[in-house]
Amino acid sequence: MKHSLKSRLIAALAAGILVTSGVAAQEVGPVYVVGDSVNDTGTFAPVTLTGRFTTTPGLLWTEIVAGAFGGSVAPAYFFDGESFFRNPGGTNYAQSGALISVEQGLYDGHSRPVSWQVDRLLEHTGGDLSGSIVLMDGGGPDVVLAAVLTQQGQLTPEQAMEQVATAGRALANEAKRVADAGPESIVLFGVANFGSTPMFGAGQDETSAYLTALSQAFNAAFALEAQEISLNAIMPDVYRFFDTVIADPAAYGLQNVTEPAVHPERANPTPTGNSANSSPFHLVEANAAQTYLFADGLHPSGRGHELLGAFILTQLESQ
DSSP: OOOOOHHHHHHHHHHHHTTTTTTTTTOOEEEEEETTTTTTTTTTTSSSSSSSSOOOOOOOOOHHHHHHHTOOOBSSSEEEESOOOOOOTBOOOOOOTSSOOSSSSSSOOOOOOOHHHHHHHHHTTTTOTTHHHHEEEOHHHHHHHHHHHHHTTTSOHHHHHHHHHHHHHHHHHHHHHHHTTOOOOEEEEEOOGGGGGGTTTTTHHHHHHHHHHHHHHHHHHHHHHHHHTTTTOOOOOOHHHHHHHSSSSGGGGGGGEEEEOOTTTTEEETHHHHHOOOOOOGGGSHHHHHEESSSSSBBOHHHHHHHHHHHHHHHHHHH
């Protein structure tokens, strides 16, 4: 009998996030990362307090998974307020606010898209990713942008749905470019339920319902395109994962899944959330990094990333 998602995840946490049987013992090459702020380990650190969109201190899920393989994922680029500069040895190309294909991302128009990140990754590796693991996500900024443009009257709801579906298909095709370079494994997922985030009503109103619909439209198009192009990747259901956690927070050691751990008025905002400007002083409660699911209106807390990292590792282990 297969164990439920919840029981497998709790078992993984009980055993220790970074020591899951089979996973930590594997020898692999470098770990590369592509995506948005959920994956970004500090591209915008020169212009924020930490450049990491979670509670501080704490690891992102990309660091947790890389650490399980004895690796690290420092940013491949830093942004100094005017331009990007290369960080030698950095393997994390993800950037907060990155859209899938559109050049002007949500971080004041500076974020480079996932397509650009894949270009740079393939350029820097000579198009050969043999032996590596690639961690990818995308779509969150595309969903948020579509919602904002609808609110501003620049898109109809129907146009917004098609815009996020187009982005979902584009993410699958960017992953196919990565897969063609021959990595050992690709971990790839779309979006969680943005209708459940504090920024969009935490599942309590019409805005929440609309963001849920946009999230589902992105994921459906992404999954269908991935199937049609025979994409070879591990694709965890992160949408279902977070819904499972939100439905039973106490089972995961959480007390609050509707509000941000970082006080909205204590930490200075950035274009994509104020947790990148936070420290323990900015928390609403001393232990909020471990008892709240969300760091700010959109991003997981340190505990949220621990849970996500453990979940991803169980998916890798089961392959």
